[in-house]
Amino acid sequence: MPDKNMRFLVVDDFSTMRRIVRNLLKELGFTNVDEAEDGQVALHKLKTQPYDFVVSDWNMPNMTGIELLKAIRADAQFKGLPFLMITAEAKRENIIEAAMAGASGYIVKPFTAATLEEKMNKIFQSLNK
């Protein structure tokens, strides 16, 4: 049973999208949500404050989601940090790249609260193994 107080970092350069994800997380009972508008800002926040889960878009200026993911996975400070990659296109090469970079899971836009919950639960389950 995931801790409803866990701290999320939502990373996306579109504020509308960040707001939507925040609303969806709230719908699922998670109200401790912080935001970042690109990978660089996200990485800075991650290094200075504790977070339990990252939900990140792929295409962003300054540092993409994939670059952020790789930076996280390369840093022992963030070992085991769950990272859900949001991708706009369900193409094989995107899925493969996300998996190889170490994403904990992926979700294709546009998505519903139900899908988000499903994908997150999948990650929680594998964390508990």
Add this chain to the structure above:
Amino acid sequence: MPDHILENGDSPELEDLFDSIAHQVQAESAPVAGVASSDAPIIEESIRPVPPELIDPAVMYDQIGQLTRKLHDAMQSMGYDKSLETIAEAIPDAKDRLGYIATLTESAAKRVLDATDIAKPIQDHLESRAAELNQRWNLVFDNKLSVGDFKQLAEDTRNYLGGVPDQTQATSTQLLEIVMAQDFQDLTGQVIKKMMDMFKGIEHELVSFLIAYSPTMKKVELDTGLLNGPVVNPEGRSDVVTSQQQVDDLLESLGF
């Protein structure tokens, strides 16, 4: 939640693909020293003018041809050649981006209107029932209601209050649907961004060409800063903004 008009393409097969690779990656993982970025760093192009003796019309013609082809392909990929009205099926075809925008905004509007159509009667009903009960309670406080009617009113009121949460939750669901319908902004915004980046890229190449092949006497007038070329920025980073002014100045100085 009603059927979203757009399929996002996720599938069990893709999930399996992800899972199999992710497991492999986890099995062999040790933190990799340093970040391996697959994206090339931003290269500031320095455009070297072509010496007059090496200017070959055939080469110039070829370059212009290639640029025209790029522009043409870019416009096609944006769906410029397709009529915006011929969207019968709402299938996000990669080649019909502009049509995609029209479809998304239309379906978003529809979702919102549908949601309000559902929520409004609920609100109205809640309100009219409350008004009716209130009227009867006013009679109570005016001492105009019999005991029997009062008991009935108490029961009716209790039933009403018991039913309110269901009604308000139904309305909340519609409100959430309205929030979700705003997701088109993200996707249309991305398409527009891609378009702008493509145009900027092509403009940059045309400017480079003009600098490279500009007549000798014009070269000395060019700002040396500009000869280093604007920064190529496919990811849309903010320092491209200053180069727009430089491009204006350059085109003017070359007589265009």
